[in-house]
Structure formats: C-alpha cells, structure tokens
Amino acid sequence: MTVPRSTLRLQLHKGFTFDDAAAQVDYFAALGISHAYASPITTATSGSTHGYDTVDYTRVNPELGGEEGLRRFVEKLRAHEMGLIVDVVPNHMGVGGSENAWWLDILEWGRHATHARFFDVDWHSPDPALRGKVLAPFLGAAYGEELHGGKIKLAFRPDEGRFVVEYYTNTFPICPVDYPSILQEAPELGQRFTGLTTQPADQPKAAEARAALATLAATEGGQAAIAATLAAHSADSPQGRERLHRLLERQHFRLAWWRTAADEVNWRRFFDVSTLGGVRVERPEVFEASHALIFRLFAEGLIDGVRIDHVDGLAEPREYCQRLRQRLEELAHERPPALQHGNGRTYFVVEKILARGEPLRGDWQVDGTTGYDFMNDVGALLHDPRGAAPLAQAWSELTGRSAEFADEALVARRKILAENLSAELDRVARALHRIARDAVTTRDFTFSSLRRVVGELVVQFPVYRIYPVNAVRSAEDERYFSQALEGARAVLARADHVVLDQVAQWLGGKLADEASVAERPRERAAERGRNHVAQQNVPGANGSQRRSAQTLFSQLTSPVAAKAVEDTACYRYGRLLSRNEVGADPGEFALSVDEFHETNAERAKSFPHAMLATATHDHKRGEDVRARIAALSEIPEEWATTLHNWSTLNTPLRRTVDDDDANWAPGPAAEAMLYQTLVGCWPPDLSPDDDAGVKELAERVAQWQLKALREAKLRTSWFAPDEAYENACRDFLFDIVAPQRRDGFLRELPEFAARIARAGAINSFQQTLLRLTSPGVPDLYQGTELWDFSLVDPDNRRPVDFEKRRAWLAEGEEKGPPSEQLANWRDGRVKLALVRRALALRHHAASLFAQGEYLPLEVTGEHADRVIAYARHAGSAYAIVIATRLAEPLLAKDGDVPLVEPARWGDTAVILPDALGSRALFDWMSTGAPKAEGQRLLVRDTLSAMPVALLVEEGVR
CATH class of the missing domain: 1.10.10.470 (Maltooligosyl trehalose synthase; domain 4)
Incomplete structure (x- = not known):
C-alpha cells in the first residue's frame, strides 16, 4: 500500500472532520480510491478552513477530532484496505494571534528565546528601531491611532502570572525583565524579577517568578495591586499612554500597522502574507521538532506518505527532501509488520510549479510533483x-491591454517587487552588500546599485528559483539564470553592468578559487565606457555568505513569480481564462x-x-x-x-x-x-x-x-x-x-x-480519462467526480454532497458502463461512471498502469487531429486509450448529446500495436467491442457510443 493507485483529496476543517471523512470511506472505496489524501492535520489557527496556518506542529488539530479522531479515520481506511497521505507544511507557521507558542516565545525573549532560530528573523536590521526586535505588523491602523484609541491594552493573565499586551485577538507577551518597572506601585510583587536578564540561564528563573506572582496576585492585596498597575498603563490618560508606549518600546517586538510589512518586515513571510512566518526547517533541530508528530504517526502506521507544501519556499529544497526521504525510510522499518510489505518506498511528493521544459530535479529523491504540471499539459x-491569434487580437482590441501575457507578467513583477516584497528585496541587497564590503575591489558597490541589479534579475527570472549545489549553479540552473542575466543586462544602465556581472558570480557562478577570479579583458571594460580593476572573488565572502545570499535570492524569486504571475497577471490577462x-x-x-x-x-x-x-x-x-x-x-x-x-x-x-x-x-x-x-x-x-x-x-x-x-x-x-x-x-x-x-x-x-456545453463536456471526458490512465497516480479532488463548475477559493472548498454521490454511484453500477448515462449527461452522472470504471480497471490491472510503458499511437484519416490515442503496455497486456478532442466543428448543430456522430469520422483510424492486430477488444466505457481491420481501428466504430474509449482484451475485462 506504499505507492497509491489513486488518491482523493479532502479539505478537513471543523465543519468536515476526521469522523465526517470516515463516514464516507466506504464510498471512496467503492469509487476505486486507494488512498485518502488529507489537507494538513497539525493544529492550525482556530477556525482555519484550510490548515496551512499551523500554530502547533506537535498536536493533531483538535478541531478535526484530534489524534483519536485520526485513529478512527485510519481504522476505517484500513478496514477497506486503503491508506492515508497527509499534507505537511514545513515552510511556514501561523503567527500573530495568541496560539503559536514558538512565536510568542521570540516575542517575549527576542534573540535569546529558545525558538529564536526557529523562525527566519533578521535580528540585525539596519533600522535602529528594529535591531534585536521583531516587527509585529498586526495593527489595523497606524500605531499612534490605535494607542490613543485605547485598543492596545496591558493585561494580566492571573493563571500564568504573566503580563501581556492585547490587541483584539492578538497577544504580545511582555518580557519578564520589565516586570519590576511595570510593578513600581507594588514592588513586593516585582522583586522576584529584579536582576533578571534575557539570557537563557535566566529564563527558567522567570518561570518560577511568574508562578510566585500568580500566587501573590490571587490574594486580595495582590489583585488590588495588579488592578492599579493596569490602570497606570491605561490609554485612558496621557500619563498611562506614555507609560504603555515606553513599555512597548522596550520589548522585543515593535507593534506596527499591517501596511508597514511590505517595506519593513524583518522576517521571512509566506509570499506577502504577514500572518504566516517562515520557518528555518533547514536547521536540524527545527526539522526534528516540526516533523516529530508526522514521524511518530508514520512509524505507528497511521499515515502512509506525505505531500510537502510549497517546497520552493525552503532554504535548501534538495537537502530537505533528501533528509526527509532518509528519515522516512529509516522509520519504515518500525511500522507495523502488516504495513511493511508495500510496493515500494514511502510515497513522497512535493508541491512544485514547473515551467515548460523545466525538469523536477532527480536528486531530490521524491516521487514527483502534486500534479500542477499535468494539469497544465492536459x-x-x-x-x-x-x-x-484571433482571441489575443480580440482581447487587445476590446480592452486596450496587451495581446501578450508576457507583457502583463513583466509589469506585474515590477509592481509586486516594489509594493509587496520591497523589504525582502532589501534583505537580499544587504546580504550582497556585506559581501561587497569585504573586498577592496568591490567595496564601492553601493547598496542602491546592488538593489537595482538584484531587483532586475528577479523581475526577469523565468522560473520560480534555482538550486545551487555547494554554492554553484548547475547546468540546469544556468539555463534559467542566464535568461534573467541577459534580460537584466538589456534593461540596466551600462554603469550597472559590472555590478550585475559580479552579482551573477556571487549568486552561484563558477569561481576559480576562494582567492581570485581571472581578470576581465581591458577592452571589455573600455567597451562599457568604464575603467575598473580586475575583479576578485571576495576573500571574506566565504561559501556560507554566498549560500546565504543565494538562499535569500531564491526565497525572493519564488514569491515574486507566484504573486506576480498567478495572483496578479492571471487576473489582468483574459485571452482565455481556461489557461490562467x-x-x-x-x-x-x-x-x-x-x-x-x-x-x-x-x-x-x-x-x-x-x-x-x-x-x-x-x-x-x-x-x-x-x-x-x-x-x-x-x-x-x-x-x-x-x-x-x-x-x-x-x-x-x-x-x-x-x-x-x-x-x-x-x-x-x-x-x-x-x-x-x-x-x-x-x-x-x-x-x-x-x-x-x-x-x-x-x-x-x-x-x-x-x-x-x-x-x-x-x-x-x-x-x-x-x-x-x-x-x-x-x-x-x-x-x-x-x-x-x-x-x-x-x-x-x-x-x-x-x-458550447457539449464541446466542453467532451473536453471534460477527455481530460478525465487522460488523468486516470496517464503515467502517474491520478488524484481526485473532493466532489469533482460530478461536474466541477467551481470558482476560486472559497468557492472550490464548498461542502460536498457525498450522500448524493454515494446514491448515484450505486444506481450507476446497476446501469452499466458510462455510455448508458450519456443521454442524461447534464446531471454529471456519466462523469461519475467514467471515473468509477477507469479506477476499477486500474485496480483490476494495477501493474499495467503502475509499471506499464507508455506508447503513443498514430492516428490517420481526415480527422486525425481531432483524436488522441495511446496504449499502456506491460508484458502481453494492453490498455488502449482513445479520446475525442477539438470536437466542436464535428458536432451536429441540432444535436443534444456530447458525441460526434459516427459517420462524421469518415476514415479516421487509430493504428494499433502489432500484437493487437488480431485480438478482440472490449470497451470499459461502453458496451462496444470494436473490431480492427488489421492494425487499423476505425474511430467511427470505437467512439460510436461515448466520446472516449478505454479498450482492453477480454482477459483483462
């Protein structure tokens, strides 16, 4: 059960829990699913509908039913010989609020906090107001406005003996070092905190002091003293506001309006979302702490594989994947004996956006992506x-906008970088500026020039990111980096070209050694109109500094691509939204x-x-x-x-x-x-x-x-x-x-x-059958076994009527193959039947689809361009996939069914493999048994009852 035969993605939340999912397992099994594939199961922000805002990696989300609910769900899955794949979110956690103990720890203790190195915080900000602090951009309006409005309040947690600042649902703990100054009116309560520092050795003492404070605060006198203290820091009076402000200024966080984040945030975010903080999972202790629950559940046999969210956000995706692979395979030997006879290594896929022609790196040791590349292809x-061309022209004429998507994407990249991720760009430029300052040959490279150069490289970058090995770009990386380099060179002023070339070296160029790089020809310098000394690799810029700069650069190109292309340009360009x-x-x-x-x-x-x-x-x-x-x-x-x-x-x-x-x-x-x-x-x-x-x-x-x-x-x-x-x-x-x-x-x-509905339905049948029969593991998103006319989230996460699907599945099994329901195609049952039948064949002939080779088949005749055909082949077994495509011109104008009339196909035929020339074939999509004329299988016979066919020999049937 290690490698799934098929998966079904479930969005879990408090409205659809483990028990709700368990109630549908028999339906999933009847549909032909081998593995449920769940959204994140670790504890997320209360009320989260998606689970990607994890606040506690160590517990199964109680809103989903907790670990006991998970066990009940898995027990039901095992009873149907099914497995469970879970979504893991290693890149970021939900921050702000009051639920993330790791985040609250760094707000309280700053750079000396136990979890200070768990988050990707720049503790050495050039802004004096942020040095040693964390920007907390969670205010709904300007700081002064919220302070004067009394919305920022000092509060006391009597059960914890802890002072905090509250702002609606957000909590900001006050450092215990400041308790004596807070308790000036009641020094007897604050004396235990006198002399404390933020050093790790003092933090246990602070915990003991807080316990004592909680005891004293429970007395009548203590309650009065705490009340007086809070009143003295109340924003109701000018003196109270001033005291509260001075107290806040001494903390390890700086409260700020949420709009400041784009320009000043000093910690890595998920894209530009300031409620999601980047986690330094590249650190071994963070890796172990954030995966401990998943590892235990895997070892106990509760989960069977993982899907890694947003792998490109990580500092070192390659190293992370290799480490995770090693740990999973080690733990596989600890799993229950009944689960150790799987059909391969632990299943492990990553969410990765790939450009056309960009390969998923083979040394990551993963089983593949989560399928966006296939979704793009089909x-x-x-x-x-x-x-x-005509649609692009029509779009441009109607709207006045560019006919080319690339134009919109370039403008969007500049906008996102300037307005949403400016702070992140600053951080990359500062990292490079530190390298530049370490050598006499580059010390005059200014921060501004480096920022210009890096910004243009990011804008021109054609893929999400690169993956240098030992701080050097691979040949595959170089293919994409060189595109960005030349694009930047064409835009930047000549005076910046020397900086651009040096930055290209620091960001993974091949260097001769740590001491020097060959001199640039003087004629090249003259050509650029500038005399400069031959550049050297920066002696002080060791591999660690370069790797840090490369990581920051890659962690910027990735969100810029996502925000600019997917979340901006795709909403500006409308040639056909089906490609956006x-x-x-x-x-x-x-x-x-x-x-x-x-x-x-x-x-x-x-x-x-x-x-x-x-x-x-x-x-x-x-x-x-x-x-x-x-x-x-x-x-x-x-x-x-x-x-x-x-x-x-x-x-x-x-x-x-x-x-x-x-x-x-x-x-x-x-x-x-x-x-x-x-x-x-x-x-x-x-x-x-x-x-x-x-x-x-x-x-x-x-x-x-x-x-x-x-x-x-x-x-x-x-x-x-x-x-x-x-x-x-x-x-x-x-x-x-x-x-x-x-x-x-x-x-x-x-x-x-x-x-256009009939042509659209034929397209749907085509992409559904291709997904269920192409090389790979077909994934079914919850509810899409019927027509999926959803829009962007939250619409695509609406509740699913599984009971209707369950009833229709049972009825469909009595009615036979999908072709029997084509006449009533508008209700979607024919799609459900198609999914069920194709998954049934995958189960019946598992090795054919799991290990079988992929053979494109030739199509001939007058409408050859309106058919796609291929075979899956293993041993002597074959499955033939044939689908109608681009059908609109062939459909009868007065027709009611999404099907090309057989006569319209004329002499169009699929050329079968030699081995099938004389064998009888049967269609899993209809009652048909088309006969080949030698190796020629006429489409008019094969697609007479359904616009798609899935042919096998009688023995496979």
Whole structure:
C-alpha cells in the first residue's frame, strides 16, 4: 500500500472532520480510491478552513477530532484496505494571534528565546528601531491611532502570572525583565524579577517568578495591586499612554500597522502574507521538532506518505527532501509488520510549479510533483491553437491591454517587487552588500546599485528559483539564470553592468578559487565606457555568505513569480481564462498531441508515480469550467462577436465611478472576464427562469469577481480597497442577470453556454480519462467526480454532497458502463461512471498502469487531429486509450448529446500495436467491442457510443 493507485483529496476543517471523512470511506472505496489524501492535520489557527496556518506542529488539530479522531479515520481506511497521505507544511507557521507558542516565545525573549532560530528573523536590521526586535505588523491602523484609541491594552493573565499586551485577538507577551518597572506601585510583587536578564540561564528563573506572582496576585492585596498597575498603563490618560508606549518600546517586538510589512518586515513571510512566518526547517533541530508528530504517526502506521507544501519556499529544497526521504525510510522499518510489505518506498511528493521544459530535479529523491504540471499539459491540450491569434487580437482590441501575457507578467513583477516584497528585496541587497564590503575591489558597490541589479534579475527570472549545489549553479540552473542575466543586462544602465556581472558570480557562478577570479579583458571594460580593476572573488565572502545570499535570492524569486504571475497577471490577462491557472503559462495557449505524448513519456521514465491532478484546493476555476471555456478556442470569431455584442447590450447598465463617465465599472477587461466566467460556470441544468438559482450563482460569481478585481491590483486591491468601484462592479453583475433581463442578456447567456456545453463536456471526458490512465497516480479532488463548475477559493472548498454521490454511484453500477448515462449527461452522472470504471480497471490491472510503458499511437484519416490515442503496455497486456478532442466543428448543430456522430469520422483510424492486430477488444466505457481491420481501428466504430474509449482484451475485462 506504499505507492497509491489513486488518491482523493479532502479539505478537513471543523465543519468536515476526521469522523465526517470516515463516514464516507466506504464510498471512496467503492469509487476505486486507494488512498485518502488529507489537507494538513497539525493544529492550525482556530477556525482555519484550510490548515496551512499551523500554530502547533506537535498536536493533531483538535478541531478535526484530534489524534483519536485520526485513529478512527485510519481504522476505517484500513478496514477497506486503503491508506492515508497527509499534507505537511514545513515552510511556514501561523503567527500573530495568541496560539503559536514558538512565536510568542521570540516575542517575549527576542534573540535569546529558545525558538529564536526557529523562525527566519533578521535580528540585525539596519533600522535602529528594529535591531534585536521583531516587527509585529498586526495593527489595523497606524500605531499612534490605535494607542490613543485605547485598543492596545496591558493585561494580566492571573493563571500564568504573566503580563501581556492585547490587541483584539492578538497577544504580545511582555518580557519578564520589565516586570519590576511595570510593578513600581507594588514592588513586593516585582522583586522576584529584579536582576533578571534575557539570557537563557535566566529564563527558567522567570518561570518560577511568574508562578510566585500568580500566587501573590490571587490574594486580595495582590489583585488590588495588579488592578492599579493596569490602570497606570491605561490609554485612558496621557500619563498611562506614555507609560504603555515606553513599555512597548522596550520589548522585543515593535507593534506596527499591517501596511508597514511590505517595506519593513524583518522576517521571512509566506509570499506577502504577514500572518504566516517562515520557518528555518533547514536547521536540524527545527526539522526534528516540526516533523516529530508526522514521524511518530508514520512509524505507528497511521499515515502512509506525505505531500510537502510549497517546497520552493525552503532554504535548501534538495537537502530537505533528501533528509526527509532518509528519515522516512529509516522509520519504515518500525511500522507495523502488516504495513511493511508495500510496493515500494514511502510515497513522497512535493508541491512544485514547473515551467515548460523545466525538469523536477532527480536528486531530490521524491516521487514527483502534486500534479500542477499535468494539469497544465492536459489543459493546454484542450485548446485549438488556431484560436490563439484571433482571441489575443480580440482581447487587445476590446480592452486596450496587451495581446501578450508576457507583457502583463513583466509589469506585474515590477509592481509586486516594489509594493509587496520591497523589504525582502532589501534583505537580499544587504546580504550582497556585506559581501561587497569585504573586498577592496568591490567595496564601492553601493547598496542602491546592488538593489537595482538584484531587483532586475528577479523581475526577469523565468522560473520560480534555482538550486545551487555547494554554492554553484548547475547546468540546469544556468539555463534559467542566464535568461534573467541577459534580460537584466538589456534593461540596466551600462554603469550597472559590472555590478550585475559580479552579482551573477556571487549568486552561484563558477569561481576559480576562494582567492581570485581571472581578470576581465581591458577592452571589455573600455567597451562599457568604464575603467575598473580586475575583479576578485571576495576573500571574506566565504561559501556560507554566498549560500546565504543565494538562499535569500531564491526565497525572493519564488514569491515574486507566484504573486506576480498567478495572483496578479492571471487576473489582468483574459485571452482565455481556461489557461490562467496555477502552474500554467497563459502565454502558452495550446499543446499538440505529440507534445503531450512527450510529457507523458518523460514522466513515465523519470517520475512514474507523480500525482496527476486536474482540480485542486488552489485552482482558480473548476476543471469543467476550464474545459468549457477551452471550447471557445474552436470558435474564436464567434466568441469575439459575442463579447462585442454583450458589451454593447449591457452598456446602459454600466456604473460610473466618481461622476466620471470615462471611469466606468467594471471596465472593459473586467467585463470581458466576467462574461467568460459566467459562460464557463453556468450550470447545465439552470434555467434563466429560476430566480433563486440565478441569484445563488450570481452570489458565487460576485465572490470570484471581488477576489479577481483585488488580485489584479488595477483599480482596487487588498492593500487599498476601492469599495465604491467594487460595489459598482457587483451591482453591474447582479443587474445583467436580474429577472428583467430575461428577454436580453439573461436569455442569451444560457443559450450561448448551451451552445458550447457539449464541446466542453467532451473536453471534460477527455481530460478525465487522460488523468486516470496517464503515467502517474491520478488524484481526485473532493466532489469533482460530478461536474466541477467551481470558482476560486472559497468557492472550490464548498461542502460536498457525498450522500448524493454515494446514491448515484450505486444506481450507476446497476446501469452499466458510462455510455448508458450519456443521454442524461447534464446531471454529471456519466462523469461519475467514467471515473468509477477507469479506477476499477486500474485496480483490476494495477501493474499495467503502475509499471506499464507508455506508447503513443498514430492516428490517420481526415480527422486525425481531432483524436488522441495511446496504449499502456506491460508484458502481453494492453490498455488502449482513445479520446475525442477539438470536437466542436464535428458536432451536429441540432444535436443534444456530447458525441460526434459516427459517420462524421469518415476514415479516421487509430493504428494499433502489432500484437493487437488480431485480438478482440472490449470497451470499459461502453458496451462496444470494436473490431480492427488489421492494425487499423476505425474511430467511427470505437467512439460510436461515448466520446472516449478505454479498450482492453477480454482477459483483462
């Protein structure tokens, strides 16, 4: 049970606990799932709906049912011979609030705290106000405003004998060294704290003193003294505010408005989220402390594998993965005997965004990624490349924005770096400045010049990050770094080129030795119009300093890429929103069949057990929304005309903002994206006469719209919301789908959605079957076995009606193969049947899919470009996968079923492997048994009942 046959992702929270999941295990088993795949199970911030804001690595989240609930869940899984994969979050923890004991420890004791080195804090900030302190950017308004408003309060915890500062739900512990000054009115209470320092040796004494204080404070006199002390620090009076302010200024934290974080935060965050603090898991003691629970649960047999979240945020992803692999394999021998006969090493995948052509590094010792790369591949395959240019032109003409996604991405990168991650850029520049100052040849490199150079390298970086080994870039790293280097050189002034070249060396260039680097030719210096001495490698800049700078650089390129591309540019560019997805490049419109075969073959060779996903908890649009929008690529001119007509039709409903007719809401780009979204997510069974259903859909789309507008950061943002504009956009949305529009837009919208719904459904069947049969481990996101017309979170994390799915699965088993339910395709049961049948074959012929080779099959005939076919082969066994693609031109205009009429295929045929030329084949998707003419299998026979086929020999059936 080590390597999953298939997984099902579950989003656990207090509304869907371990016991709730356990109640559905028999359904998961009947569906064909081998492993549940759970969101993080460690204790998260109270009320968390996702679990990625861990506050305690040492306990199973009590809101999920705690460890006992986990044991009950696993017991149910084992009863059905199933396993459990868990999501592990090593990169960051939830900070702020009052629940993270490790974080509170450093707020209380500063750099001498037990956990001071657990978080990635720069204790040597150049800002005197932050030297030795942690910026605490958790105030909702400016510090002075909140202080004068009495919202920052000194409080006493009598059960702990502890003074804290409270700000709503946030708690900031006061250092015990300051207790004597706090208790000036009651020196008898503070005397035990006199003489304490922040040194580790004194911290146990402080704990004893707090216990004594708690005892004294429980007396009548003690209570009065504590009350007087708190009153003396109350913001109700000028004297109290001043005392409280002076007390705060002496602490190891500096309270600040949340908006200061982008410019001044002195600790690593998860992207630009200031409630998630970076963890230094590269330190052995932090690695062990943060993984102790997971290791124990694994050794006891409660979990079977791990999914590592955001591996690119770590200082050393390679070293982390290798260390984790070693520990898991060591612990595997401690597992219960019944769980030690697995079919391979412990399952271990990483969340990693890969650019086209970028390989997952083989020396990480992982089983692959969590499947964003496959989602990108199969998503691009659904698009007709002939629609790329006309749709880009239509988008540009309609909105006035660039037709090229790369232009939007570049602008977004500059914006994110300047406005959201400025403090992080400063930190990289300071690390390089320290190196520069250590040598006479580079001591005149200014901080500002280094910041300019590094900033441009980050802006131009084509992938998430690089992974130097022993502080030197690999050949693979060099391929991407050189692109950024040349891009930066083209933008920077000539005077900065010498700095750029030296920075490139410090960030992993191959150096001759620790003492010197070959001199640069004088003619090169003259060419650049500058005389300079031959540069030397910095003698004092040892490997540790370079590695530190490289780490900081990589921990900056990664969030810039994520925030700029996924969270900004993807909400600005709208050629087709089906390509604006996590892990995808919207600039890459389509993927050919041959290219798809190449990616599958490479995965089969290098990472045969990687996850295959088409929906996740992070997707921006459900898999079936994307599949339907992709169908627009087949009718680009018709869609462009429709967009123009709808915009004209709804012009009277536009809202003006600030009494400026030119400044209307939502604006051309946001309006065009709104129409795509409505077309993509309109439920197949929703009638425009259903007022309640239309309103419910509009509420969901309004949630997406608000997030999309703020993420785009054009006319509003999370940082500075423009509520007038946002409300105007919402009003526009609800107006265009109001009941009175039934003779206008509200009639045309569902008609057009129906116009492309059949092509969209065929796309969905295609991507579903390819996910379930390609090399790798297919992952099913909760609930997506029926149509998935969800939008971005939180919409994609809505409760799942498992009972309906359970009942329909049971009914479907009685009705036979998926083709028997195609006539009623709109309710989604045919998709459920497809998933069940394909997973059943994976179970029945496990080795064929787990170890079988991948063989692309040739397609011939007049519509060869509208079919994809391949075989999975092991020994003498074969499974043949055939799917319709780009079907819209072949569909009957008056048809009602997502199926190409057999006659339309003409002489289109799949060329079978030699071994199958004379063998009888049976279809797991229908009742068909198509016969080949020699090696030619006619598509009109094979896809007569379903738009996809999964063929095997009778013995496999």
